[in-house]
Amino acid sequence: MDRQPTLPGERVLLRPLRRDDWDALWAIAADRQLWAGHPAHDRWQEPVFRTFFAEALAGGGALAIIDRQSSAIIGSSRFENYDPAGEGEVEIGWSFLAREYWGRGYNAEFKRLMLIHAFESVGRVVFRVGAENVISRKAMARIGGELTGETFLAERAGRQMEHVVYQITRDSFATGPLATDAAQQR
Numbered sequence: 001m002d003r004q005p006t007l008p009g010e011r012v013l014l015r016p017l018r019r020d021d022w023d024a025l026w027a028i029a030a031d032r033q034l035w036a037g038h039p040a041h042d043r044w045q046e047p048v049f050r051t052f053f054a055e056a057l058a059g060g061g062a063l064a065i066i067d068r069q070s071s072a073i074i075g076s077s078r079f080e081n082y083d084p085a086g087e088g089e090v091e092i093g094w095s096f097l098a099r100e101y102w103g104r105g106y107n108a109e110f111k112r113l114m115l116i117h118a119f120e121s122v123g124r125v126v127f128r129v130g131a132e133n134v135i136s137r138k139a140m141a142r143i144g145g146e147l148t149g150e151t152f153l154a155e156r157a158g159r160q161m162e163h164v165v166y167q168i169t170r171d172s173f174a175t176g177p178l179a180t181d182a183a184q185q186r
Contacts, residue, residue, distance in 0.1 A: 001090060001121035003061035003079040007113040011069065012106060014113055017062035017076055022053060024073035025064070028098045039130035039154070039161040056094065065097065065110050074098045077110060079118065087123030087170075102135075111143050112178040119170045128152070131162040140166045144176030 004016035028034070029052075032044040042048050056062035061079035066072065075097035082090045092114050097106055118125050127145055129136045145166035153160045173179055 001079070001082050001084070001088070001118070003082060003090075004063065005117055007063075007117055009068070009109050009113050011067065012074075012110050012113070013066040013068050014063040014077070014110060015066065017056055017064045019057060021064050021073055021076075025049075025053065025076060028073070028075060029096070031099060034096060034099055037133055037135050039133060039163070042158075052094070062094075063114075065106075067101075074101050074106070075110075077114065079114070081126075082122075084121070088121055089124045089126060090118050090122050091126045091128065092118070093128055107139055108143055108178060115168060115173055115178060119173060123170045125168050125173075127166040127168075128154075128163045129166060131164050137164075143178050144168055144172060146172065 005014070006016070007014040026046070026049060029049045030044055030046070035041045035043045040048070040052075043052060056076065056078060059078065059080060061082070063077050063079075064073050065075040065077060067074045075095065077095035078093060080091045080093060082088075092111065095107075095111075101107075115125055126148075127140055129140060131151070145168055148165045148167050150165035152163050152165070154163055155161070168176065
């Protein structure tokens with residue numbers, strides 16, 4: 001699976017994250033309110049975000065999200081933990097968007113592009129979401145994510161935080177809300 005594709009959409013373009021994307025992403029990430037409901041609520045602090053950004057580059061699956069109209073970077077996301085065994089699985093996560101793009105369908109569009117790409121190689125995509133992250137959990141429900149019952153603890157902002165796991169399978173995607181959105185846009 002190519003974990004750093006270029007994926008053009010109607011309003012967004014996803015492309016591999018580059019070192020020179022730092023300034024644009026930091027300008028977004030420095031918004032303290034962006035992280036208020038997130039388990040890593042300290043990610044607005046430059047040293048914390050610098051680590052996040054370095055890990056994104058080192059991991060090899062990070063994508064910049066570009067607004068096609070303005071050509072501005074508006075966020076990023078990642079493909080991680082690719083496992084080709086069986087039908088295959090990959091995780092989509094570490095996603096964030098500038099707040100002015102919230103609630104306007106941009107999250108659904110970039111996730112749809114990533115899911116279409118992923119399902120060329122895997123049968124299941126997982127999303128790990130902070131159990132108390134209400135905004136992300138609502139967004140997962142809107143795009144057709146289903147809770148798996150799996151949970152885990154991960155350290156975020158200096159404490160252990162419970163996370164829940166959502167999944168979208170190739171079959172559930174084919175009949176879910178994002179597939180319907182894609183068909184309507186054709």
